[in-house]
Amino acid sequence: MKAAPFLILFAATFPFIYYLITILATVRFFRRPRPSANSGFLPPVSNLKPIRGIDPDAYENFASLCRQNYPEFELLFCVSDREDPIVGVIGKLQCDFPDCEIRILYGSGRNGVNDKVAKLARLASEAKYEHLVINDSDVRVEPDYFRKIVAPLADPEIGAVTCLYAPADEKGSGDHGFIDRLQNVGMTSDFFAGIITAWQLDGVKFALGTTIATTKTRLREFGGYESLENRPADDLLVGRLIAEQGHQVELLPYYVMTVSDYASVRQLFFKRLRWIVVMRHMRPGGHFGLIFTHGLIWALLAVAVHPTLLTAAVYLGLYAALRSTMTLLIGSWGLDQKRLWLRLPLIPLWDAAAFVIWLVSFTQTSIRWRDGHYYIRNGQLVPVKPVIASGD
Numbered sequence: 001m002k003a004a005p006f007l008i009l010f011a012a013t014f015p016f017i018y019y020l021i022t023i024l025a026t027v028r029f030f031r032r033p034r035p036s037a038n039s040g041f042l043p044p045v046s047n048l049k050p051i052r053g054i055d056p057d058a059y060e061n062f063a064s065l066c067r068q069n070y071p072e073f074e075l076l077f078c079v080s081d082r083e084d085p086i087v088g089v090i091g092k093l094q095c096d097f098p099d100c101e102i103r104i105l106y107g108s109g110r111n112g113v114n115d116k117v118a119k120l121a122r123l124a125s126e127a128k129y130e131h132l133v134i135n136d137s138d139v140r141v142e143p144d145y146f147r148k149i150v151a152p153l154a155d156p157e158i159g160a161v162t163c164l165y166a167p168a169d170e171k172g173s174g175d176h177g178f179i180d181r182l183q184n185v186g187m188t189s190d191f192f193a194g195i196i197t198a199w200q201l202d203g204v205k206f207a208l209g210t211t212i213a214t215t216k217t218r219l220r221e222f223g224g225y226e227s228l229e230n231r232p233a234d235d236l237l238v239g240r241l242i243a244e245q246g247h248q249v250e251l252l253p254y255y256v257m258t259v260s261d262y263a264s265v266r267q268l269f270f271k272r273l274r275w276i277v278v279m280r281h282m283r284p285g286g287h288f289g290l291i292f293t294h295g296l297i298w299a300l301l302a303v304a305v306h307p308t309l310l311t312a313a314v315y316l317g318l319y320a321a322l323r324s325t326m327t328l329l330i331g332s333w334g335l336d337q338k339r340l341w342l343r344l345p346l347i348p349l350w351d352a353a354a355f356v357i358w359l360v361s362f363t364q365t366s367i368r369w370r371d372g373h374y375y376i377r378n379g380q381l382v383p384v385k386p387v388i389a390s391g392d
Contacts (some may be wrong), residue, residue: 005305015295019322027199030334036318041154044072046127048120048134066097070146074101078119104159113230113381119241134212140257159247161213166335168257186350189327205305207239274367281376295319296351
């Protein structure tokens with residue numbers, strides 16, 4: 001065999017090594033004890049919610065926080081202005097849960113490029129309590145959520161707590177149902193696989209926006225959200241900066257639920273593209289290294305350079321077996337997703353799309369986020385067009 005095909009066959013085994021590491025890491029990760037709701041550490045908590053517009057099932061998502069079995073907490077929302085339609089939803093929440101302390105702030109009072117982070121800066125400064133829980137607007141939780149997510153902060157070595165997430169339901173049908181299933185397979189088999197492997201190999205130096213539990217003190221140590229208001233990926237950065245202060249970031253073997261808001265494959269594609277472009281700027285070496293995690297492409301390349309039945313059986317067979325095992329371990333065992341095996345045929349489709357998105361990311365010089373268009377320069381968001389201060 002010539003050298004070039006041999007080298008390709010050899011390189012095509014690298015994704016299998018990654019898959020095996022991920023499988024072993026997943027077993028180790030989810031074999032840890034699940035967080036207890038009976039730790040006895042129950043400090044008052046401020047739940048911070050920067051909001052813009054209405055997500056699907058927003059009322060139920062917020063109401064799940066009002067139903068917490070927790071002695072003392074507040075829900076603190078920040079919206080851009082009183083005209084935002086979400087204000088009516090929060091008002092209904094206040095009426096339906098009169099015993100729950102719910103406050104709403106209007107405007108960030110800042111001119112940060114990243115409006116979400118500018119709102120978080122104000123929320124953190126006006127929160128009543130030292131202990132903070134920050135989560136995205138699409139998150140839905142169980143009544144023991146605060147108890148489980150705050151408990152690890154009793155250890156002074158732990159500066160922040162974060163966790164994974166799973167889809168709240170399977171109500172989608174037709175095209176929308178297909179998008180939900182594809183996104184779910186992608187998150188489970190691809191994104192969470194990378195998260196768990198990072199936990200195994202390098203420790204947790206990030207946080208996920210679905211849940212960050214920390215304290216005002218830990219935020220102040222790195223300059224708070226004020227220092228991040230012109231930067232992308234604030235959730236990742238909060239975890240990284242807290243870790244850089246010498247504190248542990250705890251990734252729990254626990255998950256919250258999220259409600260999907262993808263209306264089309266195109267929307268899913270561009271959201272994934274935006275995320276991976278941000279990662280290219282924040283971790284360029286790691287971004288390039290993703291080439292060795294794309295097992296489908298390498299398996300097809302191996303068959304192309306050595307087209308025999310044995311090559312196809314070995315490379316494509318190992319790809320299918322290892323990818324399916326990874327996905328079922330993370331999704332069915334770790335995240336309690338039912339009937340996930342029915343969606344395994346979507347993995348190659350996701351992997352092909354993910355490879356295309358990875359390639360396209362090298363051509364992108366800017367990102368679109370909500371109604372904004374930004375360059376990323378030296379880790380900062382720079383509007384493609386000048387932004388006129390809104391007066392928030």
